[in-house]
Amino acid sequence: MNEPLSPRQKDVLELIAKSIAERGYPPTRPEISAALGATSPNAAEQHLRALERKGYIEILPLARGIRVLGQKRGQSEFPGRKVFSGVVPIPEIRSDPVFARVLRLPLIGRVAAGQPILAEQSIEDELALDPQLFTPTPDFLLRVRGDSMRDVGIHDGDFVAVVRSRDALNGQIVVARIDDEATVKTFERKDGRIRLLPANPDYAPIDVDGDLVIEGRVVGVIRRSL
């Protein structure tokens, strides 16, 4: 479960998502501060740091380098159009032409033992996807085996879109490698101990003792042939 946000932090997160959705790029610190009614760019900076610490965004050392990370199902703050609470809209917003670009992602079927997950022989296919579809931009697709994540809507045979990452925050759904098997589970670290939680009462949580490699975070699901 992601850490809860203060109302103000929620405003900022929505502001960022709105800017990206409507203008195509994230706001600057001064823009955020102005929209909040604050005058110091630092007001925004502090909020951004808090949002990053809580796992909601990623800050890149760039102009407008803010990336909104995926939300846990059911507590998503900003899908589509939402009324913004008392926040002054960003000036100069306009709807923009379609950003036509395509990402080609490798589809990983079965992970080859002793090989990196993106090893040549694991790549089953390559699929074109809209880079805007998932945030952040995934690095590969993985075919899910088994129903251990059934209750969050990830079923046997589904493709999950994965961003490569060696670490994760509590509550994020990760692709992990245990004994050369790729598995999709919810990540949980408590008291320095890592557990991988299924989303299906028929499966038991996995207590990790040592040999865990996190391959990435799940940022989306695709199901074909329904």
Place this chain on the structure above:
Amino acid sequence: MNEPLSPRQKDVLELIAKSIAERGYPPTRPEISAALGATSPNAAEQHLRALERKGYIEILPLARGIRVLGQKRGQSEFPGRKVFSGVVPIPEIRSDPVFARVLRLPLIGRVAAGQPILAEQSIEDELALDPQLFTPTPDFLLRVRGDSMRDVGIHDGDFVAVVRSRDALNGQIVVARIDDEATVKTFERKDGRIRLLPANPDYAPIDVDGDLVIEGRVVGVIRRSL
């Protein structure tokens, strides 16, 4: 028709598209120049101006404010379905891995009352997808509202890929229109009577008396922001 590009300009355009696809944001002038082997940021600036003059990109007065423009219009064989080849209709670029042959599908948010489902005002966005991803090729995407199909892994906020069709077979998941509301349910016809079945014990089956319009069959699901 778009003006032709010089080979060098094509390089720059690909460079920009690649940066956006792989990193999520456009390059700066110095970055472009460096990638070209040039040393002056002005080398890039000139190319950008040329690309904008020819209608391939839009330059925004911002850091990294480059937007690659899509093709203006294409005649579509099916209403709503548009096949494009990357950003620009240039054969050389088409072969670049960044630019795959893609399907552009309209994303329907909320269905407008009294309007066909693909009415202009219902289209919230347009997404690029691999034409091979779903079979048969879908005609549009619909944002699902509610959890009535939870147990087959279709959740609130998911996108379903839909093939237009006025009919369906028993057990197929359809998009139906009842009282100007689009709903996703499992189709069942028994003794000439049509029922729409939810996949969630909290919801009741709908017995259809007459006013049913089937808009299409669900052939896939996409979930973002997990």
Place this chain on the structure above:
DNA sequence: GTTCATGCTGTAAACATTTACAGTATCCGA
């Protein structure tokens, strides 16, 4: 043979943007 688009170098001003530092104040839980 002049004009135009291409394709650069090189420099620097102007501006945008991030980031650090030094404060202030409130609220909340241990």
Place this chain on the structure above:
DNA sequence: TCGGATACTGTAAATGTTTACAGCATGAAC
């Protein structure tokens, strides 16, 4: 009562980035 999170002001350095100016060279078009 302490520490920590929240929520700011205010200033300024450092850096990132765009944009203007002043050139030079080439080849194609007219």
